[in-house]
Amino acid sequence: MQxxxxxxxxxxENLHKRYxxxxxxxxxxxxxxxxxxxxxxxPNGAGKTTTIEILVGLRQPDExxxxxxxxxxxxxxxxxxxxxxxxxxATVLPDKMSVEEALxxxxxxxxxxxxxxxxxxxxxxxxxxxxxxxxLSGGQKQRLALALALVNNPELVLLDEPTVGxxxxxxxDIYAIIERFRSEGRTVLLTTHYIEExxxxxxxxxxxxxxxxxxxxxxxxxxxRSGKGTRLEVxxxxxxxxxxxxxxxxxxxxHETDGIYMVHAQPATQAIVGLIHFLExxxxxxxxxxxxxxxxxxxxxxxxxxxxSE
Amino acid sequence: xxxxxxxxxxxxxxxxxxxxxxxFTFLFPCIFxxxxxxxxxxxxxxxxxxxxxxxxxxxxxxAGFFGLGLQAVMQRERGTLRRYRxxxxxxxxxxxxxxxxxYLIQIPVVGLLLACAMLVFHxxxxxSFIPMILFLLTIGIFAFAGYGLTxxxxxxxxxxxxxxxxxxxxxxxxxxxxxxxLPILPHWIQTVATFLPATYLVSMFQAVMAQSEPISAHxxxxxxxxxxxxxxxxxxxxxxxxxxxxxxxxKNKLWALSLLIPIFLMGFYMNVYANPSASWGRSYSRxxxxxxxxxxxxxxxxxxxxxxxxxxxxxxxxxxxWKVTSDPGTPAEFSILPAKFSIISPGANGTQHALWVxxxxxxxxxxxxxxxxxxxxxxxxxxxxxNGIEFWIRSDGSRPYRFALRNEEAEQESMPEITxxxxxxxxxxxxxxxxxxxxxxxxxxxTHLIITITPLGPSGNxxxxxxxxxxx
Numbered sequence: 001m002q003x004x005x006x007x008x009x010x011x012x013e014n015l016h017k018r019y020x021x022x023x024x025x026x027x028x029x030x031x032x033x034x035x036x037x038x039x040x041x042x043p044n045g046a047g048k049t050t051t052i053e054i055l056v057g058l059r060q061p062d063e064x065x066x067x068x069x070x071x072x073x074x075x076x077x078x079x080x081x082x083x084x085x086x087x088x089x090a091t092v093l094p095d096k097m098s099v100e101e102a103l104x105x106x107x108x109x110x111x112x113x114x115x116x117x118x119x120x121x122x123x124x125x126x127x128x129x130x131x132x133x134x135x136l137s138g139g140q141k142q143r144l145a146l147a148l149a150l151v152n153n154p155e156l157v158l159l160d161e162p163t164v165g166x167x168x169x170x171x172x173d174i175y176a177i178i179e180r181f182r183s184e185g186r187t188v189l190l191t192t193h194y195i196e197e198x199x200x201x202x203x204x205x206x207x208x209x210x211x212x213x214x215x216x217x218x219x220x221x222x223x224x225r226s227g228k229g230t231r232l233e234v235x236x237x238x239x240x241x242x243x244x245x246x247x248x249x250x251x252x253x254x255h256e257t258d259g260i261y262m263v264h265a266q267p268a269t270q271a272i273v274g275l276i277h278f279l280e281x282x283x284x285x286x287x288x289x290x291x292x293x294x295x296x297x298x299x300x301x302x303x304x305x306x307x308x309s310e
Numbered sequence: 311x312x313x314x315x316x317x318x319x320x321x322x323x324x325x326x327x328x329x330x331x332x333x334f335t336f337l338f339p340c341i342f343x344x345x346x347x348x349x350x351x352x353x354x355x356x357x358x359x360x361x362x363x364x365x366x367x368x369x370x371x372x373a374g375f376f377g378l379g380l381q382a383v384m385q386r387e388r389g390t391l392r393r394y395r396x397x398x399x400x401x402x403x404x405x406x407x408x409x410x411x412x413y414l415i416q417i418p419v420v421g422l423l424l425a426c427a428m429l430v431f432h433x434x435x436x437x438s439f440i441p442m443i444l445f446l447l448t449i450g451i452f453a454f455a456g457y458g459l460t461x462x463x464x465x466x467x468x469x470x471x472x473x474x475x476x477x478x479x480x481x482x483x484x485x486x487x488x489x490x491x492l493p494i495l496p497h498w499i500q501t502v503a504t505f506l507p508a509t510y511l512v513s514m515f516q517a518v519m520a521q522s523e524p525i526s527a528h529x530x531x532x533x534x535x536x537x538x539x540x541x542x543x544x545x546x547x548x549x550x551x552x553x554x555x556x557x558x559x560x561k562n563k564l565w566a567l568s569l570l571i572p573i574f575l576m577g578f579y580m581n582v583y584a585n586p587s588a589s590w591g592r593s594y595s596r597x598x599x600x601x602x603x604x605x606x607x608x609x610x611x612x613x614x615x616x617x618x619x620x621x622x623x624x625x626x627x628x629x630x631x632w633k634v635t636s637d638p639g640t641p642a643e644f645s646i647l648p649a650k651f652s653i654i655s656p657g658a659n660g661t662q663h664a665l666w667v668x669x670x671x672x673x674x675x676x677x678x679x680x681x682x683x684x685x686x687x688x689x690x691x692x693x694x695x696x697n698g699i700e701f702w703i704r705s706d707g708s709r710p711y712r713f714a715l716r717n718e719e720a721e722q723e724s725m726p727e728i729t730x731x732x733x734x735x736x737x738x739x740x741x742x743x744x745x746x747x748x749x750x751x752x753x754x755x756x757t758h759l760i761i762t763i764t765p766l767g768p769s770g771n772x773x774x775x776x777x778x779x780x781x782x
């Protein structure tokens with residue numbers, strides 16, 4: 001699938017949505033280019049699902065505008081559904097519907113669809129083709145949900161928290177499927193609250209919190225933009241006041257948790273030299289040192305003052 | 311349209327794979343049929359025909375409220391509809407496919423009920439009934455789908471829809487003549503019943519099945535149900551919600567009340583311009599007369615003895631007065647006399663002798679050989695009151711028998727008859743007198759009647775004892 005990288009497939013501008021007293025979206029804007037995997041990263045309740053539901057035409061924004069595949073999801077819903085595929089959180093089908101029946105039924109709703117046999121093979125469901133939905137494991141249900149999202153060979157795939165509730169191994173299975181989407185040149189919008197998922201899968205990420213986009217860019221850009229520098233996790237034989245560590249050259253910030261000093265430094269090598277020198281002077285011993293590059297989690301904490309899991 | 315058909319086929323498959331759904335779809339209506347036909351109708355075929363409409367209406371109500379309405383809310387609560395919503399199909403497709411599936415499932419159910427009623431209870435049936443039953447079934451399913459889906463569309467949760475459904479269900483079942491015949495209920499309840507849609511469906515089924523009335527005689531009732539169906543489905547479509555988080559505003563619940571308009575107009579029309587109570591009363595009286603033919607009482611009124619099989623020449627007498635016949639097309643291998651008469655001892659009710667009719671049924675279905683034992687009875691001119699014939703019967707409970715009275719001289723199309731399965735204990739049976747026997751009987755001449763005994767059911771041996779035939 002050849003993708004014109006400059007062509008914009010999704011454009012959301014200033015989206016607002018309120019449910020009763022809850023303001024779910026407060027002016028979300030972003031753009032997704034054709035052929036990229038775009039991630040909406042944020043904690044639960046940030047507005048990710050509402051955003052994706054507006055994009056597929058299930059909800060209408062109170063304010064703002066949306067264009068998906070050049071169509072208005074609210075007014076041209078049926079035409080849009082022919083061109084996109086979506087897997088919302090926790091896909092539920094009738095208990096006694098078999099995997100193959102589900103794929104064939106949903107395929108029949110579209111003007112064109114991919115061969116069911118290839119979907120069964122590609123998603124590892126061939127052996128489960130006659131299994132009823134209520135007998136499938138969580139991972140198999142999720143693979144079926146993804147297969148259903150692809151049944152019409154869509155230009156754009158929207159996945160709402162595709163790995164939520166799955167264990168690490170099943171999550172890696174799903175990552176492999178999404179990576180295959182990318183290698184096929186499909187455009188993917190993915191919502192997640194897993195940092196690892198966003199860093200591994202997404203070409204571009206929009207970090208959203210409380211209905212707002214707080215940062216947007218490639219994962220590398222976002223990390224580089226972070227002012228926190230490299231993170232040094234330091235364990236010492238004797239405790240020292242945090243303020244004294246902050247005085248070391250190239251140390252930007254420092255705080256202590258359970259006897260471990262989290263030192264943010266830029267450049268890291270200069271801070272490490274300074275730290276060794278300080279310990280010699282102070283007659284202290286370095287017990288452990290971990291050097292970690294900043295992550296999207298750090299970016300999120302920096303932007304919001306909270307952790308993603310909070 | 312193809313999406314509707316595909317979805318409907320899938321829904322039917324789901325039902326066929328779910329044991330609970332199979333039980334409530336196929337077995338449950340049969341249980342009701344056996345309760346109504348076996349207990350309420352005493353197994354009397356004509357009374358079964360009267361009550362068959364009640365069973366069908368009960369089934370249609372269940373399909374509308376619990377099959378369709380409850381399922382709609384369940385699909386919404388589970389999140390199944392949410393997945394369908396992502397596909398390019400409309401809410402109308404969902405509503406229409408559920409309605410179509412519900413209807414298609416009911417056709418074999420009605421076939422099963424008809425087969426049970428005919429084979430087990432020998433309900434009289436004409437092939438001309440089939441299009442009428444299918445027509446009424448279609449109208450009934452359509453109308454009550456409208457009610458069920460409307461209730462579902464204004465309910466936010468499973469608990470809420472169950473409350474509404476049960477309220478509607480019990481009101482309709484007990485006040486529409488489905489469980490308790492309207493003519494025995496107080497007049498004010500009969501008035502209320504004219505405002506309930508199920509009343510019209512039951513009465514139309516009864517008119518068609520038990521009285522062979524044309525459907526065209528019930529156009530206002532038909533139109534009411536059709537309008538209700540359209541209105542209900544329109545409301546259900548307009549208020550359709552895909553997701554459980556979508557709550558229905560209170561003002562939208564008022565939409566559901568518009569469904570009451572055609573029913574209110576119909577009730578008003580019936581009370582002002584028609585007299586439905588009289589019609590219900592006539593068909594009910596007729597049914598009761600048929601049921602009361604079997605009294606099962608050992609203390610029947612003292613009547614005029616006609617035949618007690620006690621005389622010393624009883625064996626000789628019965629060879630003159632009792633005859634046995636079989637179908638003219640009896641195959642050669644069954645050309646032997648299919649039934650015999652014998653005098654046995656002791657008889658019923660402390661008497662010494664009784665008549666034993668026994669033989670072999672040659673077959674059933676095509677080529678079925680009907681055996682009919684017939685005995686001549688003479689009602690003396692001196693009989694002051696003659697309401698019918700009473701006698702004692704006994705068998706082994708293995709097969710039903712039809713007992714009928716007919717005039718020896720005249721061919722009558724409508725003979726009083728009862729069908730029952732006698733047990734191994736003596737029991738008293740009454741057959742009401744045919745109108746001709748009373749109206750045409752000259753005061754100075756005896757009335758000659760023939761009592762016929764026809765074993766029913768599969769091929770094999772049959773055996774029935776009869777004693778103490780008298781008038782009542």
